[in-house]
Amino acid sequence: MPAREKxxxxxxxxAVAWPARAQISAPRLVEDVDEAPEDTVRPRKEPxxxxxxxxxxxxxxxPAPAPTVSSPAPSPTAVTTTGAGALPPAAPAPATTAADLxxxxxxxxxxxxxxxxxxxxxxxxxxxxxxxxAETAEKALLAIRRELAIANLFTLAAxxxxxxxxxxxxxxxxxxxxxxxxxxxxxxxxxxxxxxxxRARFAEAPGKPGAALxxxxxxxxxxxxxxxxxxxxxxxxxxxxxxxxxxxxxxxxLLLVARRLRLFLHDFxxxxxxxxxxxxxxxxxxxxxxxxxxxxxxxPAGAVAVALAAVWLYLDFSERVVATVAVVALVALPWxxxxxxxxxxxxxxxxxxVHELEYxxxxxxxxxxxxxRFAEAPAPAALYAxxxxxxxxxxxxxxxxxxxxxxxxxxxxxxxxxxNVGNVLFLQGDLDGAKAAYLAATDRAAGDVVVxxxxxxxxxxxxxxxxxMPQSAAAREKAEREAGEFLRxxxxxxxxxxxxxxxxxxxxxxxxxxxxxxxxxxxxxxxxVQGRLAGALPRALWPWGPIGWLAxxxxxxxxxxxxxxxxxxxxxxxxACRRCEGAAGEMCGQCVNVxxxxxxxDARDRLRKEAQVRRHRQFVSVATRILSIVASGAGQVFHGxxxxxxxxxxxxxxxxxxxxxxxxxxxxxxxxxxVFLGKLLLAxxxxxxxxxxxxxxxxxxxx
Numbered sequence: 001m002p003a004r005e006k007x008x009x010x011x012x013x014x015a016v017a018w019p020a021r022a023q024i025s026a027p028r029l030v031e032d033v034d035e036a037p038e039d040t041v042r043p044r045k046e047p048x049x050x051x052x053x054x055x056x057x058x059x060x061x062x063p064a065p066a067p068t069v070s071s072p073a074p075s076p077t078a079v080t081t082t083g084a085g086a087l088p089p090a091a092p093a094p095a096t097t098a099a100d101l102x103x104x105x106x107x108x109x110x111x112x113x114x115x116x117x118x119x120x121x122x123x124x125x126x127x128x129x130x131x132x133x134a135e136t137a138e139k140a141l142l143a144i145r146r147e148l149a150i151a152n153l154f155t156l157a158a159x160x161x162x163x164x165x166x167x168x169x170x171x172x173x174x175x176x177x178x179x180x181x182x183x184x185x186x187x188x189x190x191x192x193x194x195x196x197x198x199r200a201r202f203a204e205a206p207g208k209p210g211a212a213l214x215x216x217x218x219x220x221x222x223x224x225x226x227x228x229x230x231x232x233x234x235x236x237x238x239x240x241x242x243x244x245x246x247x248x249x250x251x252x253x254l255l256l257v258a259r260r261l262r263l264f265l266h267d268f269x270x271x272x273x274x275x276x277x278x279x280x281x282x283x284x285x286x287x288x289x290x291x292x293x294x295x296x297x298x299x300p301a302g303a304v305a306v307a308l309a310a311v312w313l314y315l316d317f318s319e320r321v322v323a324t325v326a327v328v329a330l331v332a333l334p335w336x337x338x339x340x341x342x343x344x345x346x347x348x349x350x351x352x353x354v355h356e357l358e359y360x361x362x363x364x365x366x367x368x369x370x371x372x373r374f375a376e377a378p379a380p381a382a383l384y385a386x387x388x389x390x391x392x393x394x395x396x397x398x399x400x401x402x403x404x405x406x407x408x409x410x411x412x413x414x415x416x417x418x419x420n421v422g423n424v425l426f427l428q429g430d431l432d433g434a435k436a437a438y439l440a441a442t443d444r445a446a447g448d449v450v451v452x453x454x455x456x457x458x459x460x461x462x463x464x465x466x467x468x469m470p471q472s473a474a475a476r477e478k479a480e481r482e483a484g485e486f487l488r489x490x491x492x493x494x495x496x497x498x499x500x501x502x503x504x505x506x507x508x509x510x511x512x513x514x515x516x517x518x519x520x521x522x523x524x525x526x527x528x529v530q531g532r533l534a535g536a537l538p539r540a541l542w543p544w545g546p547i548g549w550l551a552x553x554x555x556x557x558x559x560x561x562x563x564x565x566x567x568x569x570x571x572x573x574x575x576a577c578r579r580c581e582g583a584a585g586e587m588c589g590q591c592v593n594v595x596x597x598x599x600x601x602d603a604r605d606r607l608r609k610e611a612q613v614r615r616h617r618q619f620v621s622v623a624t625r626i627l628s629i630v631a632s633g634a635g636q637v638f639h640g641x642x643x644x645x646x647x648x649x650x651x652x653x654x655x656x657x658x659x660x661x662x663x664x665x666x667x668x669x670x671x672x673x674x675v676f677l678g679k680l681l682l683a684x685x686x687x688x689x690x691x692x693x694x695x696x697x698x699x700x701x702x703x
Contacts, residue, residue: 105427106497108395110144112364118144119156142185149393149499151359157187158670164196173204184218189226189359192672194218227346227355227512228668235344236679239665240657242340246333248650249326250300255627255637255645256323257307260314263566266575286310299535301330305549312553313565320557322642327550330533331543338526342517347666350383351515357386358506364394371403380515381411382507389420389506393499397424415444415451416505422458423502435462453483454503457491461502571595572609573616621702628698632691635698648694655687 118141125134145153160183167176180197187193198215205211223229268274269282290310293302308323315323346352353370356362362370367390374383388403404421407414422437441455456479463472479487491503516522534542566575569588576588593600594609601609620639628635632652636645662676 103496105501107427108147108393108498110147112148112361112394115141115144115148138182145186147497147499150361152187152189153361154187154190154670155361157183157190157193160186161190161192161196164200168199168203173200176200177204189222190670191219191222191226191229192670192674194222195672195674226668228352228670231344231346232664232666232668232671235340235666236658236661236664238340238344239661240654242333242336243657243661244650244653245329245336247653248646249329250304251631251634251649252322252326252637252642252646253304253308255634256315256319256642257311259319259638259640260311260568262573263314263568263575264310266566266577270577270579297536299533299537301327301533301546302535302537304330305546309549309553312556313560313563314568319642320554322637322646324550324554326646327546331546333533334526334530334542337529338522341522341525344666345516345521347669349516349521350380350519351512354380354382354386354507354512354515357383357390358512362390367391367394371399378410379406380518381407381414381417382511382515384410385414385417385420385507388417388424389504392420392424392427392504395498397428400424401428413444415441415446415448416454416507418444419451419454419458419505422455423504426458426462426502427498431462431465434458438462448508449482450486451505453479453487454505456482457487457503571616572613573620624698624702625695628694632694635694636701639698639701641701644697648690652687652690652694655683655690658683659687 118137122134122137122141125131125137160179163179164176164183167173167179177197177200180193180200183190183193184197194215198212198219201215202209202212223233265279265283265286268286269277269279271282274282274285290307293299293306296302304327308327312320312323357367357370367387371387371391374387384403384407388400388407391397391403392400401421401424404417404424407417408421411417418437418441422434422441425431425434425437438455438459441451445451445455456475460472460476460479463469463475487503490500492500495501530539530542537545564578566577566579567586568574569576569591570586571591572588574588574590576586580589587595590609591613594606624635624639626635627638631649633645633648633650636642636648638645658679662679663671664675667675
């Protein structure tokens with residue numbers, strides 16, 4: 001066939017086929033097709049006749065066929081009431097349901113066991129030098145962590161931190177950065193992960209410290225978020241301060257007693273029953289009496305109280321004030337120990353269990369064991385609430401609802417539980433129950449913006465499912481105003497997974513912290529410290545017994561002039577006693593005769609007295625310097641500057657105990673190897689500076 005005829009035939013076929021194609025109706029979903037009854041006979045549609053052929057013309061001059069608008073295909077059950085030429089009526093549009101306006105929420109499909117399998121697979125791939133398989137497993141692991149809403153995987157992150165150190169030791173900076181980044185993604189609240197990333201980035205690019213400094217700033221933010229680290233830090237500070245106060249109080253009291261003990265022994269010899277005995281015998285008896293608290297087991301507090309009572313009348317005003325502060329500090333130590341325990345106890349407590357359920361990676365087996373243990377036994381409402389949220393994140397909605405019911409029974413006014421109950425009912429399809437729970441949460445929120453925001457956020461999603469668009473927009477606007485940052489961090493409009501589409505409210509931090517004071521640990525610590533300090537002293541006398549004793553001593557001060565107590569001679573340091581010498585003043589009788597009334601004594605006696613004065617001054621000077629070297633501030637207390645000496649001693653001992661207790665009394669489960677280095681860099685310079693200042697001041701005083 002010639003080419004011209006082939007062209008004409010092709011144009012004719014195109015003109016015939018175009019109208020027929022235009023009358024084919026648009027495809028419809030299977031659910032939207034109306035199925036006719038089985039006994040209905042569908043009318044057979046007769047084919048339309050083809051249009052007559054048009055005269056042949058060149059293809060370039062052929063006009064474009066006009067588009068024909070076809071009517072919708074007639075319904076098989078439609079009944080025509082008009083003439084044969086009339087068009088059949090259009091089929092009714094399908095009803096729009098609420099499910100058409102929102103996508104289906106994806107239930108939780110991942111498991112914790114699968115997460116651990118991926119971790120093992122990644123470790124195996126790294127060991128076999130298969131980076132592609134390791135990267136794939138890591139991405140899948142992080143995806144499951146996000147799906148299960150696990151905040152931190154501390155154990156896995158600790159492994160990556162160890163690998164970072166190994167890579168740095170092998171000068172593999174790029175590999176170290178990769179491991180450190182994985183550690184940060186696994187546990188964003190672990191300070192050591194950010195510190196490892198800072199070290200790796202600095203090793204990779206020493207000339208660009210910006211990235212390393214940014215990671216270093218994240219270290220302090222993570223410390224503030226992670227209770228294990230925060231409470232361990234508080235525990236280190238509090239334990240060092242506790243030990244410093246205890247040692248300072250005891251040392252100050254001992255130094256004051258040693259400074260004035262000579263005067264007490266002199267006056268003790270003047271007692272009516274001991275006036276005729278030898279001075280040595282009377283002194284020995286006085287020392288025995290001072291040791292009675294140790295024999296009776298009255299503890300350090302009783303010994304200090306008796307010793308200070310013996311020398312109280314010989315102290316000046318500043319020394320009495322310092323002694324009073326020392327006794328009050330000893331009395332307050334048991335209460336301080338209880339407060340420290342309440343502020344620092346975490347590991348092994350119920351509060352730690354609740355926190356791990358809320359943010360940590362508790363395995364399903366451990367959670368099931370915990371739920372079984374408290375199934376019948378009463379437990380705090382916070383524990384049930386955290387257990388319910390854990391079960392909800394793992395996809396066990398019925399168990400989560402049961403735990404939330406127990407939490408609501410233990411604390412009926414808890415608004416965050418109502419929000420979480422509404423989320424579980426929402427996921428189960430009970431929209432009416434979810435709405436009632438959200439509204440109950442708003443009624444009980446009492447100004448808690450996080451609870452209000454989560455409740456209004458859930459209501460906005462609920463109204464979206466029920467096609468109440470204005471109410472949904474209004475609820476969402478309220479939620480954004482109340483706590484928009486919290487919603488953006490924990491929720492998502494793009495992610496339809498069960499743990500991201502709705503926002504749960506975690507157990508408030510103040511309720512978790514309150515659990516540390518409810519388990520009896522603080523009371524036990526307080527009782528133990530009181531028993532160590534008071535010994536066999538009756539518990540009913542603490543603390544009012546020591547306080548009353550101090551009041552009696554201060555009242556006794558008013559009677560000191562009438563008691564004619566001895567004074568320390570300003571020259572030789574001996575006793576200037578009115579009973580022995582009558583008109584003794586600031587100096588003893590011998591010093592008055594030698595240095596004031598010249599010519600009354602022989603030259604030999606005068607030289608002997610001057611040698612005694614020199615020996616006394618030399619003793620005071622040497623003792624002050626040795627004490628200042630041995631213990632910063634002790635020399636000042638002994639030399640007559642008790643306030644300055646006590647403060648120097650306290651500050652220096654605090655720095656020393658910070659280094660001595662470098663491991664901490666309650667280290668976190670993943671202790672940092674850099675703790676001692678950090679304490680050394682901070683505490684050592686301060687302690688050395690105070691020690692040097694104390695020595696310099698003591699030598700200046702004794703020149």
